[in-house]
Structure formats: structure tokens, C-alpha cells
Amino acid sequence: MIINDKKMDQYLEVQLIGHKDSKIKAKTxxxxxxxxxxxxxxxxxxxxxxxxxxxxxxxxxxxxxNNSSIDS
Known part of the structure; x- marks a missing residue:
């Protein structure tokens, strides 16, 4: 997800972690x-x-x- 802050004229790339109520937790x-x-x-x-x-x-x-190991 990319966040555009109109006040800063830049983009912030984040990874979505989760959400609760109406706020979203993300990792930059x-x-x-x-x-x-x-x-x-x-x-x-x-x-x-x-x-x-x-x-x-x-x-x-x-x-x-990605975390599972599959043996052939």
C-alpha cells in the first residue's frame, strides 16, 4: 500500500499488518x-x-x- 500525504508531497510505502475499528496498522x-x-x-x-x-x-x-516447507 502506498500512502500519499497531501501536506508532504511524498509517498510512503507500507506493509499492511491489520486493522481495528477505523485505524489501520502498517509497517514502513x-x-x-x-x-x-x-x-x-x-x-x-x-x-x-x-x-x-x-x-x-x-x-x-x-x-x-513462504513459511511452510514442502518436501518432494
Whole structure:
């Protein structure tokens, strides 16, 4: 996920970790954990939250596949 802060004129690349209520926990490429607060429009948009959950499920599934050892 890439975050665009309109005040800073730069992008911040983050890895989604999870969410609780209407805040999203993410890890920056520098290894710091931050919270991302969606806009009011995003908070009230069920499609936004559904998409976020799908991304987190895909991420978790990918990590499980990478951490499993498959013997032939």
C-alpha cells in the first residue's frame, strides 16, 4: 500500500499488518510501525474495508506459503 500525504508531497510505502475499528496498522520500509487513519469517506465505505480485508488475507496466505516447507 502506498500512502500519499497531501501536506508532504511524498509517498510512503507500507506493509499492511491489520486493522481495528477505523485505524489501520502498517509497517514502513524502515521497519517502523504506524497507524493510518482512513478519511471519513473511506471509513463509511464498505467496499474500502472489504478490499482491505482481502489484501490482508492474501498477505497472510502468502506468508503461510513462504513459511511452510514442502518436501518432494
Amino acid at each position: 520500509s524502515a521497519g517502523q510501525y504506524i497507524f493510518v487513519y482512513p478519511t471519513t469517506e473511506q471509513t463509511n465505505d464498505p467496499l474500502f474495508w472489504k478490499s482491505l480485508k482481502i489484501l490482508l488475507i492474501i498477505k497472510c496466505g502468502f506468508q503461510l506459503l
